[in-house]
Amino acid sequence: TAGITQAPTSQILAAGRSMTLRCTQDMRHNAMYWYRQDLGLGLRLIHYSNTAGTTGKGEVPDGYSVSRANTDDFPLTLASAVPSQTSVYFCASSAAGQGAYNEQFFGPGTRLTVL
Amino acid sequence: QKEVEQNSGPLSVPEGAIASLNCTYSDRVSQSFFWYRQYSGKSPELIMSIYSNGDKEDGRFTAQLNKASQYVSLLIRDSQPSDSATYLCAVIGGSARQLTFGSGTQLTVLP
Numbered sequence: 001t002a003g004i005t006q007a008p009t010s011q012i013l014a015a016g017r018s019m020t021l022r023c024t025q026d027m028r029h030n031a032m033y034w035y036r037q038d039l040g041l042g043l044r045l046i047h048y049s050n051t052a053g054t055t056g057k058g059e060v061p062d063g064y065s066v067s068r069a070n071t072d073d074f075p076l077t078l079a080s081a082v083p084s085q086t087s088v089y090f091c092a093s094s095a096a097g098q099g100a101y102n103e104q105f106f107g108p109g110t111r112l113t114v115l
Numbered sequence: 116q117k118e119v120e121q122n123s124g125p126l127s128v129p130e131g132a133i134a135s136l137n138c139t140y141s142d143r144v145s146q147s148f149f150w151y152r153q154y155s156g157k158s159p160e161l162i163m164s165i166y167s168n169g170d171k172e173d174g175r176f177t178a179q180l181n182k183a184s185q186y187v188s189l190l191i192r193d194s195q196p197s198d199s200a201t202y203l204c205a206v207i208g209g210s211a212r213q214l215t216f217g218s219g220t221q222l223t224v225l226p
Contacts, residue, residue: 033214040218041218042203042217042219043159043203043216044216045213045214048213090158102147102207102214103149103161104149104214105161106158108157108158109157109158
């Protein structure tokens with residue numbers, strides 16, 4: 001079982017360009033999440049989806065958009081990248097969207113550099 | 116005040132010793148608490164979850180929760196060099212219902 005896959009592994013992007021980070025899970029989890037991890041700031045939630053067809057904003061949603069057309073895929077789009085979006089991006093999933101027993105499992109990450 | 120606080124470390128312990136990692140949280144109605152391990156350049160890996168007061172043991176790991184003191188800890192017994200990593204505390208609060216992470220504690224186990 002692959003679990004969660006992310007693509008690309010790393011990317012260098014010119015400022016102003018758009019990019020979509022891909023995330024796919026094969027665990028039939030209802031909920032999926034996008035985090036960014038920056039030195040000294042820890043993991044911060046960008047967007048989430050509790051179930052297919054619904055999305056919500058996290059702590060740092062500005063400059064990012066998501067869609068959840070089906071259970072397995074949760075792409076993250078940067079419409080016009082800026083250098084402050086340089087970060088490591090992690091996709092995660094959990095069986096339940098909300099509730100106390102919300103164990104989240106992480107993908108391998110995408111390292112994005114915006115120049 | 117940050118919602119989830121951890122000592123950033125670094126914390127160094129000799130091989131075979133007990134490593135103690137601490138975490139405090141601000142939301143009194145938080146219900147669920149998790150410890151993740153993250154090796155350098157890798158993604159966070161869930162190693163422990165705890166939901167009620169007291170201790171929960173899994174192999175060399177013990178999670179301890181005290182909701183009255185808003186405190187959760189992770190003990191690693193018989194520490195090994197392979198335990199060297201950053202340990203992230205994460206909490207599901209009462210209002211947002213999403214996972215909030217601490218900034219992590221870097222642990223080094225010295226051979």
